[in-house]
Amino acid sequence: MGLSRLAALHGVATSFSPSADVTVSVPDDTVIAVLAALGVDAATPAEVGRSLAAAESAAASRLLPPTVVIWSGEPLPAPLAALPPGALLTVDPEPGTTGAPSPRPMRVLPAPAKDTAPDAPRTPSWWTEPPLGVHRLTVRTPDHHHVTATLVVAPDRVPRPPARTHGFLVQLYSMLSARSWGMGDLADLADLAAWAGRTQGSGFIQVNPLHAAVPGSPTDPSPYRPSSRRFPDPVHLHIESVPEYGHVTEPGRAALDDLRQEAAALRDDVLNKGALIDRDAVWALKKQALEIVHEVPLSPGRRAAYCDFLAEQGQALEDHALWCALAEVHGPEWRAWPEELRDPRSPGSARARTDLLDRVDFHCRLAWLTDTQLAAAQSAAREAGMAVGIVHDLAVGVHPDGADTWAQQNAFAQGISVGAPPDAFNAHGQDWGLPPWRPDALAASGYAPYRHLLRGLFAHAGALRIDHVMGLFRLWWVPDGHPPTEGTYVSQDAEAMLAVLVLEAHRAGAVVIGEDLGTVEPGVREALARRGVLGTSVLWFERDWDGTGRPLAPGQWRQDCVATATTHDLPSTAARLTGEHVTLRHRLGLLTRSLEQELAEDAADTAEWLGCLARLRLLPEGEGDEEAAVRAVHRFLRSTPARMVGVWLPDTVGDRRPQNIPGTWDQYPNWRLPVADAEGHPVTLEDITASPRLHGLMAVLAEDREARTAPPGARPS
DSSP: OHHHHHHHHTTBOSEEEEETTEEEEOOHHHHHHHHHHTTOOOSSHHHHHHHHHHHHHHHHHOSSOSEEEEETTSOOOHHHHTSOTTOEEEEEOOTTOTTOOOOOOEEOOOOOSOOOOTTOOSSOTTOOOOOSEEEEEEEEOTTOOEEEEEEEEEOSSOOOOSSSEEEEEEOGGGOOOTTOSSSOOHHHHHHHHHHHHHHSOOOEEEEOOOEEOOOOTTOOOOTTSOSEEEEEOGGGOOGGGSGGGGGOOTTHHHHHHHHHHHHHHHHHHHHHSOOOOOHHHHHHHHHHHHHHHHTSOOOHHHHHHHHHHHHHHHHHHHHHHHHHHHHHHHOSOGGGSOGGGSSTTSHHHHHHHHHTHHHHHHHHHHHHHHHHHHHHHHHHHHHTTOSSEEEEEEOSOOOTTSHHHHHTGGGBOTTEEEEEOOOSSOTTOEEEEEOOBOHHHHHHTTTHHHHHHHHHHHTTOSEEEETTGGGGTEEEEEETTSOGGGOEEEEOOHHHHHHHHHHHHHHHTOEEEEOOOSOOOTTHHHHHHHTTOBEEEEGGGOBOTTTTOSBOOGGGSOSSEEEESOOTTSOOHHHHHHTHHHHHHHHTTOOSSOHHHHHHHHHHHHHHHHHHHHHTTOOTTOTTOHHHHHHHHHHHHHHSOOSEEEEEGGGGGTOOOOSOOTTOSSSSOTTOOOOBOTTSOBOOHHHHHTOHHHHHHHHHHHHHHHHHHSOTTOOOO
16 A cells, blocks of 8 residues: 555556556556656665655645646646745746746735635736746745745647648658668758648648667667657758858868769669668768868858857757767767766766867767758748648657767666557557656756757747657656566656647747557547647548447548548558558568458458448549549548648558558568659659659649638639
């Protein structure tokens, strides 16, 4: 009983429900290990008693939590509403806050004896709401109690998309152009956005996370297991677009020409010889080129812009660049570095900052160059008329050996990985190999790591997609040495996580999209919708699960979502319609039943959807035509009220191959495939934009656009 109470006080679950009528108890040793990762000793019954007494005493004496949230225009939160009469509150505004009054104490007045009038004020008369921002709150009580806390004042919701719109979803690395150095880059992204906005009326381009990867041989190709989520990866740079590239003189110019020829050979291997995208080979060439370009002095204006960037990013960028420089010397596993370098604040690390100054500057420069090309891509999108522009993706966590875990060691739980519990789709659960942030450390810091992360991502984004958005509420923690089945949920302060997200999105004028597929805790979707966070709805999963189980009619779909036919973790639409995804999983040994059973069930599912499309008159060509069926699927998406409709770019050319198959590692080339046509031949960006199949599919969405812009009473042709 004591262990359960102690766990509850720290947000650690002692049971979970994989389905509505099933409750599973969490093993005690899991709870003990998770509490230890939160700095709570529960190793013995005596320690449980001592830790419980300390936690209950702290809770009883705590006047305010470390971070307090106020939603603008809404009633005061309980911690403030419950302050004793006579207490003095002082709000020190966030630096740079415009229009903020000078700090002025507010004295808490006694509440009226009874106030039940319908028009009673929503907030007490003594309260003056501070401006939006992250402020410092100080409270002094009449009995001389003194406490400070972070005060987050957020708008009630994030911005909405300007209008119903459609766009493309693409894994950037997979989209090579005729000028790419072996994988898609930021110039390709800008080019796609400019073309899509101007010729297709698209409102957005959604890409995979562009976070910095852990260097290695080989590098982990997954964009969802990065070294740092705070800074982008310079492997996405388009070398020729760096202004200093044009000022390189001999012998550097000849060396650059040689590197371009090697890059062309890499590109040819992928496009014409069936090679996989080799991120390591691409980076080896780009890094050499960037080192040559780095020797060119910056012009005065460029130097000033770079210095501004360094000042804006501050310590976080310096730490990231130092980690990159140290990884070049000692390898990327920082826990194996000399002990004096494992702490970014140690004297040894301070000496390294001086000894490796040139390399630290090089990596800082790369971060700046990548930032400028991200800005250029968003500018190209908006100049092309896109209402949203580039939609960036936030991975759920970081690699345990990466730059973020080195620089922010106190913020991460040690000896823990996040994943997913066992459920109807995966009886073994999942371990993603990603260490979680400690909720208590985040709260104590006023959510500073999270705020700075979001601010960096929103800087050049029209929208941000949050992978596994349920992680804002709770995450499945798996202690080292335990299988995923022996994990447990650890809760976040969802109000604070949401408030920071909404505030930063508001400041950037950006939309927020939550990937809310899979097991979702009751109330989570409603809480996200209340704050304007769009959900993610994939056609094949949208059924009347509480009733007939049949495909959900278009009019019954939620409005506040991005509607798609597939994602990077799912089969392409062509593979789904033809059943090829089942035979692929059979070849990989992933099926739990016979191939015949799986094919029969899949065929029945597909036939039901095709029948639905036919009944809705969305398949005028009749069944048996694959391209027509793909168009019908997108007519269906168009007929839903979804605010954003996403088209998986490989679907536009009939690609059969998924970019990632969860549960595989060396069995399938995850994250290394170029976009290909229906025959499996890789295609360039130029090929894609000229594809008759693409134009036929996009005509379906053009019908929707014409219908929305036509005068009243007009009908699209």
